[in-house]
Amino acid sequence: MFDTIAAIATPPGIGGVGIIRVSGPDVMSIRGQLFPARKTWQPRYVYYDRVIVPESGVVLDEGCVVYFQGPHSYTGEDVLELQLHASPQVMQSVLSVLLGLGIRLADPGEFTKRAVVNGKMDLTQAESVIELIHSKSVYAQRVSLAHLRGSLFKRISLLRAGLMRYMEQIEGSIDFPDEVEAVDRVAMIEAIEKNVSDLSHLLRVQDFGKWIQGGVQCVIVGRPNVGKSSLLNALLGESRSIVTSIPGTTRDFIDAQILLGGVMFSFVDTAGVRSETTDVIELLGMRRIRALIRSSDVVLWVVDGSVPLQPDDYRILEQIKRKARLYVIANKSDKRQRVDLSNLEFKKNTRIVAMSAKKQHGLEALKEALRHDFVERLERLDVSLMCNVRQVAALRLVRDQLKHLLAQYALGAVDDALSIDLKGAILKLGEVTGDDVTEEVLDGIFSRFCVGK
Ligand SMILES: Nc1nc2c(ncn2[C@@H]2O[C@H](COP(=O)(O)OP(=O)(O)OP(=O)(O)O)[C@@H](O)[C@H]2O)c(=O)[nH]1
Ligand SMILES: [Mg+2]
Structure with missing residues (x-):
């Protein structure tokens, strides 16, 4: 196969130990050729031996070798x-x-891909x-x-199995009305309403997932000389x-990362x-700053506290005041303060530091505010809810499909029509777990791996 x-x-x-992995049907013959003197190969035992070039008998290195007998291996094959x-x-010489x-040299992620194909793990x-x-x-x-232990998989499979039961019953009762009872529509709709609200909750907390995986993106803006670089x-x-x-x-842009309470913040x-x-360069820069403001999770707006707000401050404010997470930094607090921020209208969770x-x-106060707004809320979160971008996109479609089902039901749709939505939702869920996944999606996922994993 x-x-x-x-x-x-x-x-x-250069390092202490380097590992070469081999997986597939020829493993038994390979081990015989590299280690001709070894007669016993107890699976999962570590042997210390010499690696030789089969034809010349030249010794390449000595080290430990382990044989895993499929299916009891990472890939499910002999390894x-x-x-x-x-x-x-x-x-390189052994390879x-x-x-x-x-x-053949393995593709990126090919060992793990085989593990999925051989049923050793699901896609999540x-x-x-x-x-x-x-x-x-x-x-x-x-x-x-x-997720490695399967917490997301369990959640999604449970949802999928529930929908599957309804779909099978609907289709069964249509095909074999004498044998299969009609579905209890009220109970089914109740269950699906619950599914939709669970999914909505799950989707709502995904910003956190993004921050966990990719870090929190923060941009520091303000007019010249207010102290952005100093910050x-x-x-x-x-x-x-x-x-x-x-x-x-x-x-130009300068970016740097710090870890605050275990979360990566990029500034x-x-x-x-x-x-x-x-100035052309400056104008181009301004356009990029606007794009950065849009894409960032957090805007740190620096103003010079020792002077009143200037027209340029107000212009910047126009661009950032709608950001959900805005920190206003009134800098130069060591000088006499002349800035007045009390008349500005901010969204309710804007912080002024x-x-x-x-x-x-004030540095600790700012870090504390960031920690409070991001890290502490993460700590209260159920980590098994966190999904990656691909999973979020699929789950959003599942929710939409189920919402469509509920709307159809409200319009008096027949069971047959409802089962089409059920099928769509089940397929999308299967894309998350890997039960219904195209080769293309699989290749996309595994291309992000490194060779050897
Ligand atoms: N007194 C005082 N001076 C500060 C403070 N922060 C920055 N400065 C001074 O303000 C000047 C500008 O600081 P920068 O950090 O370069 O300001 P910037 O906003 O990055 O300026 P541009 O890169 O030109 O846009 C420097 O002379 C700093 O020493 C502060 O908290 N107090
Ligand atoms: Mg600067």
């Missing part, structure tokens, strides 16, 4: 794992011997493998692990962005926004 594949599973470079000295030279024996678990590998925060790690440096605790008293110091320092400019980026006053 499948050919035999091999890959280096550990990162390139050989060589734990060698992690020298690029050693690894080329394997390729010389007719083994496979995706959590890659998410775990890429996790950048303790929350990302926690979510990926929960970035203060947050980072190092001089990353150039600070001078000359307005217009920052021209982008931007060029100061001023309206009266004919007085700070001196130069003297690092």
Whole structure:
């Protein structure tokens, strides 16, 4: 059915141990050729041995080797794992011997793809493998692990099984009216209403999922010389962005990440926004800042607290005041304050923080506010609810299909018509779990993996 594949599973470079994985039907013959002297191969036992080139008998390295007998392996096939000295030279020489024996180099994620195809894990678990590998925060790690253990899969399968039962009963009662009882429409509609409200809840909390996996995107904006770069440096605790008293110091974007309470926050320092400019570079920069404001989760608007608001401040405010998460930083609090923010209209959860980026006053208050608004709310969240972008898109369609069903029912649709919506929802759910997934979707998912996983 499948050919035999091999890959280096550990990162390139010099290290303690490097692992080469081989999976597929030729594993038994391969192990005999690389280790001709070894007669016993107890599955899952570690043997210390020499790896040799089959024809010449030249020794390439010595190390540990483990044989996993399918289906009791990661891929569900026979697997050989060589734990060698992690020298690029050693690894490459062993890999080329394997390729010389007719083994193919694995595609990215191909081991995990085989695990899915062979029923060792479902698609949500496979995706959590890659998410775990890429996790950048303790929350990302926690979510990926929960999904790896199947928490999302269980939730989705339960929903799918429930819909499936109704669909089968409807279709059965139409095809075999004497044998299969008609579906209890009232109970079915009640159950589906509950499903829709559960899905809506799940979709509502997905912003958190985005923050867990990708971090919180924050942009620092303000007119020139108010202290945006100073703020970035203060947050980072190092001089990353150039600070001078000359307005217009920052021209391009500078970005940097910090971890706050286990969540990754990305900050982008931007060029100061001023309206009266004919400078082409500056104008282009302004357009990019507007795009950044739109795409960011958080806007930090810096104003100079030591002077009244300027026309340019008001122009910037026009662009950001509708953002759901806005932090107004009244900077230079070490100087006499002349700014008045009391007449500005903000959305209700806008925060105003007085700070001196130069003297690092108010920095802890800002970090605390970010921690409160993002991290603490994450802590109260059920991690098994978190989905990735692909899963969210599919679940949104499932909810829409079920809503359509409810609307049809309200219009007096016959069972047959309802079962079409049920079928659509079931198919979409199967796309999440991998029960109904196209080759194209699978390839898209596994192309994000690294070779050797
Ligand atoms: N007194 C005082 N001065 C500050 C503070 N923060 C920044 N400054 C000064 O303000 C000037 C401008 O600071 P930057 O951080 O470069 O300001 P910016 O907003 O990045 O400026 P552009 O990149 O030109 O848009 C520098 O001289 C800083 O030392 C502060 O909290 N208090
Ligand atoms: Mg700057």
